[in-house]
Amino acid sequence: MKKYYLIIALIFLVTGCTFQKPDYVKVVTPTELNRIMQQQDIFLVDVHTPKQRHIKGTDLFIPYDEVEKYKDLLPEDKNTAIYLYCEGGPMGNAAARSFYKLGYHDLTNLEGGANAWRKAGLDFE
Template structure:
């Protein structure tokens, strides 16, 4: 036998339930009962395009799934393990060289920053959702004590 409602719900009951659910859902969590680690917190945040300093960029590109692109023209060196040399101003025309999966994590850099900023904007416009850019470019990279490769 299926349970049935024998009397109608009071008109205010639905509003009360929605209001309480909203209030309880928006309340600050009791951190003693549900600790959130920095790593958990970072994983729950949308990736999106962002600029990173050399240390954070080095961490980001250590992920073997991240596709690394040097967008500087003319060629002036590259960070080790760079996957592609692609002029920042030709990304739209050469987008077939990029990963087809728009959720592929990307990393872009140039010599000093402006070209990779433009590249990041272009890639975001193409639908890529996880893009990091080296703030200060290869100059910041080498100033932090890291090396560049030359062909």
């Protein structure tokens, strides 16, 4: 019987990890994102609810669970790189799934979200 519980626990662990790091979204550290933002113009979206202080340079605020409602505000070119963040990371992953379903495939989530950005001493609006 213990063997079955162990197998079930392993299944939950593996599927939980899959949710945390979906294969259709890349992850970037605050330092890496800041460097990218210094070198190029990016499309940065805050997806945290409730609304929070935005990272300086944020283009759009879209609640993570309402992405489809705002599709008219998204880039027409589905190949546009879209960078997402929330307060800690999970809402960014959830939003990435919605973006992916809409046809966007160059998706990146900020590892640790705005909390990590703040800890790195980087700017907010």
